[in-house]
Amino acid sequence: MTATTPLHCVSPTTWVVCVIEGFDQFLLDHAAAEKKAAGMALSMLSHYPDRARLVTAMSELAAEEMVHFREVVKLIQERGLQLAADEKDPYVNEIRSWIRRGSEEYMLDRLLTAAVIEARGAERFALVADALSAGCLRRFYQSLARSEARHYELFLDLATEYFPSETVGSRWQELLSAEASCVQALPIRAALH
Numbered sequence: 169m170t171a172t173t174p175l176h177c178v179s180p181t182t183w184v185v186c187v188i189e190g191f192d193q194f195l196l197d198h199a200a201a202e203k204k205a206a207g208m209a210l211s212m213l214s215h216y217p218d219r220a221r222l223v224t225a226m227s228e229l230a231a232e233e234m235v236h237f238r239e240v241v242k243l244i245q246e247r248g249l250q251l252a253a254d255e256k257d258p259y260v261n262e263i264r265s266w267i268r269r270g271s272e273e274y275m276l277d278r279l280l281t282a283a284v285i286e287a288r289g290a291e292r293f294a295l296v297a298d299a300l301s302a303g304c305l306r307r308f309y310q311s312l313a314r315s316e317a318r319h320y321e322l323f324l325d326l327a328t329e330y331f332p333s334e335t336v337g338s339r340w341q342e343l344l345s346a347e348a349s350c351v352q353a354l355p356i357r358a359a360l361h
């Protein structure tokens with residue numbers, strides 16, 4: 169893994185090949201993922217209205233994810249495709265099932281699971297960019313990879329603002345290791361996860 173990603177494993181090459189071959193299908197899933205990311209940011213700020221920094225950060229994040237969504241929708245429409253109904257994302261559902269109960273644990277886990285999901289998004293968008301030939305689409309995925317890397321850092325940063333760094337560090341490593349097993353067990357399909 170490169171120094172810029174915290175992830176414990178790289179996505180398989182077969183995944184990138186499948187995405188490039190089924191790129192139309194991938195775009196539909198990608199649009200849904202951006203929309204869900206915006207929804208998650210909104211739900212987070214609704215849950216913690218008293219945390220000023222979190223509210224600001226999540227409102228900015230929701231807006232940015234909706235810009236991503238709009239850009240992917242544009243690509244979809246340029247190809248003469250239309251949005252599909254949302255499907256469950258087994259990867260996201262599995263990771264969110266690791267969020268513990270109890271107000272402290274719940275908040276920490278919400279922030280850190282979001283960070284894990286963003287870090288994987290960053291890794292996968294960079295892989296997609298690398299597999300595309302030079303041009304607008306490649307630059308678009310490169311810029312998304314940078315945004316998602318910023319988002320994972322934001323969530324990690326919020327976690328260390330509200331919780332002691334040793335607590336954050338040990339739970340972060342636990343989640344990263346669980347995420348690696350989860351990602352390795354995922355079926356390969358033309359979807360973000």
Ligand SMILES: [Fe+2]
Nearest residue numbers: 202205233236
């Ligand atoms: Fe995004």
Ligand SMILES: [Fe+2]
Nearest residue numbers: 205286316319
């Ligand atoms: Fe993001």
